[in-house]
Amino acid sequence: MSDSPPVPHPLPEPLIELVAQRFRVLGEPMRIKLLDRLREGEATVSELQRSLGASQQNVSKHLGILHAAGMVSRSKHGNHTRYAIGDPAIFDLCDQVCGGVRRQLQELDTILQGDQPAAASA
Amino acid sequence: MSDSPPVPHPLPEPLIELVAQRFRVLGEPMRIKLLDRLREGEATVSELQRSLGASQQNVSKHLGILHAAGMVSRSKHGNHTRYAIGDPAIFDLCDQVCGGVRRQLQELDTILQGDQPAAASA
DNA sequence: CAACTGCACAACTGTTTGCTTGTGCTAGCT
DNA sequence: AGCTAGCACAAGCAAACAGTTGTGCAGTTG
Numbered sequence: 001m002s003d004s005p006p007v008p009h010p011l012p013e014p015l016i017e018l019v020a021q022r023f024r025v026l027g028e029p030m031r032i033k034l035l036d037r038l039r040e041g042e043a044t045v046s047e048l049q050r051s052l053g054a055s056q057q058n059v060s061k062h063l064g065i066l067h068a069a070g071m072v073s074r075s076k077h078g079n080h081t082r083y084a085i086g087d088p089a090i091f092d093l094c095d096q097v098c099g100g101v102r103r104q105l106q107e108l109d110t111i112l113q114g115d116q117p118a119a120a121s122a
Numbered sequence: 123m124s125d126s127p128p129v130p131h132p133l134p135e136p137l138i139e140l141v142a143q144r145f146r147v148l149g150e151p152m153r154i155k156l157l158d159r160l161r162e163g164e165a166t167v168s169e170l171q172r173s174l175g176a177s178q179q180n181v182s183k184h185l186g187i188l189h190a191a192g193m194v195s196r197s198k199h200g201n202h203t204r205y206a207i208g209d210p211a212i213f214d215l216c217d218q219v220c221g222g223v224r225r226q227l228q229e230l231d232t233i234l235q236g237d238q239p240a241a242a243s244a
Numbered sequence: 245c246a247a248c249t250g251c252a253c254a255a256c257t258g259t260t261t262g263c264t265t266g267t268g269c270t271a272g273c274t
Numbered sequence: 275a276g277c278t279a280g281c282a283c284a285a286g287c288a289a290a291c292a293g294t295t296g297t298g299c300a301g302t303t304g
Contacts, residue, residue: 020149030262044280045281078280
């Protein structure tokens, strides 16, 4: 279906909502951790729970949110539920954000170092 | 500029926080709108206010948040404050998210319309 | 100088949301 | 069958947050 020139400029209202919601899903440390952990490969809830040191209910809840957002996929194997990355594209997102963060830190660093050499303490 | 091998895999805790915070800044419709509006070019608070139909205080507040996150730049011109995109890279982010949203909508569409699983199309 | 405009900061309020606690359900084990 | 492990759902609580109201301040205008 069409190569779709992705972004219409004046972003239509409903799309804005969807985009914001998607960003918000990623705006939670625990969920970032889960995705980062799933980068190693599939994992069950209890495995993730142990990896992150969080409660089973909390992990399950966040996984539910990620799953509802289509970012992870679910599959039942006997008594275990295995989760996996549903849309690998999110890693590009995270990478970009990481890049942005890094740039800002460098700017800060430059400012701190190049401006007032006298005061040097974090 | 350092080429910086982008992402360490087990994301260090503090970085996770920063990344999540950055996503959360973008997880607000009003802020998306502001950025989308600034895509046309610089604008003052009152201009943005008129464009989006929001209160001056609210616009100013969100601009403050975007500015604190380094996503917009501020410059005073007489009695006006002009804001501009601070990091054009965020548009890549938005584009990617838009793409993801679109993909999901297509999947939903496919599911609703046909039992014919349209095999891989990008 | 006085009045007005443009903007930011602070306090308040209602809502959202993350985490915990409690619980039910299914699958495997003895 | 009874028991335990693994997981998801629901309710309650506390913290975070968006939007409003109120206000102070700098710059412009008459």
